[in-house]
Amino acid sequence: MTEWLENQLPKMVLAPSFIAVLVFVYGFIGWTAWVSLTRSKLLPKYELKGFVQYDKLFASPRWDTAFGNLFTFGILFIVIAMVLGLVLAIMLDQKIRVEGAIRTIYLYPMALSMIVTGTAWKWILNPGLGIEATVRGWGFENFSFDWVVNPDFAIYTIVIAAVWQSSGFVMALFLAGLRSVDEEIIKAAQVDGIPTWRIYSSIIIPSMAPIFLSAFIVLAHLAIKSFDLVIALTGGGPGYSTDLPATYMYAMAFSRGDIGQAASSAMVMMAVVFTIVVPYLYSELRAKNHG
Amino acid sequence: MADLTYSQSPSKGSFGKLILRWILYILLALFALYYLMPLFVMVTTSLKSLEEIRTGSLIALPREITFDAWKTAWSGACTGIQCEGLQPYFWNSVLLAVPAVALSTLIGALNGYVIAQWQFRGANLIFSLMLFGCFIPFQVVLLPMARLLGMMGLAGSIPGLVFVHVIYGIGFTTLFFRNYYVSIPAELVKAAKVDGANFFRIFWSIFLPLSLPIIVVTVIWQFTQIWNDFLFGVSFSQAGTQPITVALNNIVNSTTGVKEYNVDMAAAIIAALPTLFVYVFAGKYFIRGLTAGSVKG
Incomplete structure (x- = not known):
């Protein structure tokens, strides 16, 4: 009896x-x-x-904006954060003397809440007293940078803040990847006189494909x-010009009282995550079980 | 021709290299400025008077340092009708984070121990299902969870929020511990079993003492996630039980009275301090947590 119990214990836990x-x-x-x-x-x-809610959803101009914004924001955010992260990682990989300190500085935004990041950038970007006012104060009277209150450009301020928050993390991922490339291969290439940029573009970066994929998944998910x-x-504004599916959902659920x-x-949203994450998780788990 | 270039290249190369090196350091420094600028602006703004903010420049150092904004942010700023500052919400977040982190870490450790060392049929499937749970957009569980909390009488309460954070945290904590324990040889468990140690005894006396690094990683990860959470906080709390992120957002976006930017910035820094503190003093573990979920372990 106790032995049976002992055997069942892991399952019960x-x-x-x-x-x-x-x-x-x-x-x-x-x-x-169902709902x-x-x-x-x-x-x-x-x-x-049936699909009445989905018909209504795709007919709604507000959802149209939110869904379109997801792609504008998502693509810009992912591409810029990846490029910036890769450039920073390559620069930091050149045997920099104070690498630890620089890495700490590049990565600290990741420890902040998005609410803190948003608050800080809202202040910096506000036209009345922020960057616009500062540059005008330097004598450039016609300088204009009012993206945060301009419905056509406000979505790009979200990109700016999101890239600031996450690019250091991408840098850390890539840096770990650069360091894991076999040193012998790099040395052999150097002996052969292959220029550094060619070593990066033809040897190191292609061997980091799995890390690009990981970074992409994490950023897409974010x-x-x-x-x-x-x-x-x-706040999703001006108007609803910076709505994203997540804010649309929240508004419907908690302020509009439209559960459907x-x-x-x-x-x-779930379907979008599915199409990105499932193939990735599937291949990861398969690789783990076979490796 | 070929050996001529070869003999010339060292001197030419080293000069070019020196310039490249300088450019590299300048670029790195500029990027460091870019990442530090918002923090710098937040700190300096929080130390200025409103008068100085209106007349001075965004990036200027304060002419006269005042901590009034910090005092207001901590104990006087309005988050709607109430004007008690961030203080009560700071403690809400502490009361929320401590049990949620402890519980989800403990459960994750036990789960990881089972999945890594006590394999039974279906354990891998369970692990896959849990792992996938880490990736869902939480919007998809928000509505039913709100109803469930209401039915359980936990709506708008801190225990309710603890419950939510534990439930949706165990996927990650299990992943962390599973990946850590999987590298411990199975012979260890076998040998301990031969010596008569049972399931919990092996966990307590062998695995737990080995686990300090992964416990630190998990605790830091969970603490950062829960402290910085906004979605669950804003969906499942009510006036009085809100976590600090929700209170911060309410202070910043409250429309009553004069806009006090210095108070906003002081409040934002207060909300950020605990996780920044963790990052500065345990950065290594913080980064390990960040990369653990995304790089094959």
Whole structure:
């Protein structure tokens, strides 16, 4: 009896977490999926009505802006953060004397809350007293930098702040990758007289493909989940010009009292994450099981 | 021709290299300025008077240092109708983070121990399911969780928030411990079993003493996540139980009265101090946590 118990113990220890994940992750996703197919408004209804919420969602100009912003913001954020991160990592890889200190400086924004980052950049970017006013104070009277209050450009201020926050992290990822490339190969290339930039572009960077993928996944994930930064920096405005799916969902759920719209927009976010993360996780887990 | 260039290259090369080296250091310094600038502006703004902010420049040092804004931010700033500053919300965040971090770390350690060392059929599937749970956008669980907390009588309470953070934290904490324990040879468990040690005894006397580095990584990761969380905080709290990020946002975006930028900046720094502190004193572990989830361990 005790032996049986002893054998079951590992399962019993894991069981609560397993049940919690089943209920609070998969069960809840199921609930949201179900409600997204109903005519729920302020309270959830459970009678299925097909894809009315999704039709309404894709017909809504506000969602259109939010979904479009996700791509504008996501692509710019991912590309700029990756390029900047790679450049910084390569520069730091040149046997820099104070590397530790510089790395610490580049990476500290990652420790901050997005609300703090948003608050800081909101202040820096405000036209009345921030950068615009400062540059005008230097004598450039016509200098204009009002992106944060300009509906056509406000989304780019989100990119600026998000890149500032995350690029140091990408640098750390790439730096670890650069360091893991086999030194012998690099030495052999140097002996052969291959110029440094060629060593990077033809040997080191191609061998870091998995790290590019990791960085991409992490950044894409951050972009889709971006919520706090928008709330703190622009509040989704001016108007709803900087809405993202995450802020749209929140507005529907907690201020508009439209649960059906909230659920369907959450499901679309989920689908976007799915298409990016699932293939990655699948290959990761397969590699782990076989390696 | 070829050996001529060869003999010339050292002197020419070293001069070129020196210039390149200078350019490199200047670029690195400029980027350091770029990353430091917002923090610098936050600190200097928080030490200026409102008068000086209106008349002076964004990047100028304060002419006269005053800590009034810090005092207001800590104990007088308005987060809506209440004007108690950040102080009560700071303690809310502490009361929230401490149990949530402790519980999710403990559960993660046990889960990781089982998955790495006590494999049974289906354990890998469970691990995959948990891992995937780390990646969902939390918007997809927000609505049902709000209803569940209401039914459990935990709506708008700190224990409710602790519960939410533990539930959605165990995926990551399990991942951290599993990847750490997987490198411990299975012979260790076998030998201990032969000696008559049971499941918990092996965990307590063998694995836990080996775990200090991964415990530090996990605690730092969870603390940073929970302290900096806004989505759960704003969705599942009410006036009085809000965590510090929500209170900060309310102070900054409150529309009543004069806009006090110095108070906003002081409040933002107060909200950032605990995680910045952790980063400065345990940066190595912080980075290890960041990369653990994304680089194959």
